[in-house]
Amino acid sequence: MKTEALIHLLAADVQPVSSAAVGQRFAGAVLAGLTGAVLLLWAFFGLRPDLGATLATGMFWGKLGFAALLAVFGLALLLRLARPGMALGATPWLLPLPAVALWGLAAVVLLQAVPPERLPLVLGSTWRSCPFNIALLSAPAFAALFWALRGAAPTRLAWAGAGAGLLAGALGALVYALHCPEVAAPFLAVWYLAGMALPTALGALLGPRLLRW
Numbered sequence: 001m002k003t004e005a006l007i008h009l010l011a012a013d014v015q016p017v018s019s020a021a022v023g024q025r026f027a028g029a030v031l032a033g034l035t036g037a038v039l040l041l042w043a044f045f046g047l048r049p050d051l052g053a054t055l056a057t058g059m060f061w062g063k064l065g066f067a068a069l070l071a072v073f074g075l076a077l078l079l080r081l082a083r084p085g086m087a088l089g090a091t092p093w094l095l096p097l098p099a100v101a102l103w104g105l106a107a108v109v110l111l112q113a114v115p116p117e118r119l120p121l122v123l124g125s126t127w128r129s130c131p132f133n134i135a136l137l138s139a140p141a142f143a144a145l146f147w148a149l150r151g152a153a154p155t156r157l158a159w160a161g162a163g164a165g166l167l168a169g170a171l172g173a174l175v176y177a178l179h180c181p182e183v184a185a186p187f188l189a190v191w192y193l194a195g196m197a198l199p200t201a202l203g204a205l206l207g208p209r210l211l212r213w
Contacts, residue, residue: 022082022152029148030075033141033168037175040137045179059183066188067174069098070196074167078145081160082152095166099193106189124187130180134195138165138172142199149211161207162200169196 041047054060077091110118124130145164154160173192182188 023079025148025151026075026079026082026145029144030071030141030167030171032144033138033171034175036140036144037137037172040140041175041179044136045133045176048179048181051178054183057183059185060177062185063177063180063183063188063192064174066098066102067170067177067192070095071167071170071174073098074163074170078149078160078163078167081156081163082149082154084153084155099189102185102189102193106185109185118186121184121186122190124182124184124191126180126182127187127191130176130182130187130191131195131198133180134169134172134176134192135198136172137176138168138196138199141168141171142203146203146206146210153213154207154211157207157211158204159207160211161203161205163203164207165199165201165203166196168203169199172196172199 048054073091073095077088077095080086080088080091110121113121142165145168146161149160149164173196176195182191
């Protein structure tokens, strides 16, 4: 068989791929990750008992908003990393903004507090478990996002893996906020980000191994 005939034969049944296919794949992964995180929260932690009263506080919504905004920017970056050769645009500059804003708020809170109160504001009462709980709740999204990346065509494998881990960590933190009793900005600025850093680092390590074409 001649080369041209073989090429025509292979291309005969090729169907165009929808331009929204990648976005739909990642939307499904995010939904699966959130669902899995909620189920893990229900199984291992439960909702905080005073959640109803907490809904009236600004810091609770600030905590949710921080994680949600980080997840939105993380998803925007990951969608670009999933496509070969696609420019990252402004997303790498937007991604740190929620953390920078939280660090600024934490600095203001610590400066206004008297010295004996500063360390308790940072440590809270759950600093030993908080990062690991967030990492645990991020596991379903971590697996789902890697599945989504496997169906795309990332070329920057370590960065794509790290992006998946960061997004998974943000989704885990978003769900964990429904259980976590901590609302102090200094605590969130350290331990919530530490919890997100764990799946991010794991994703960077696993990306070149699991996402290789």
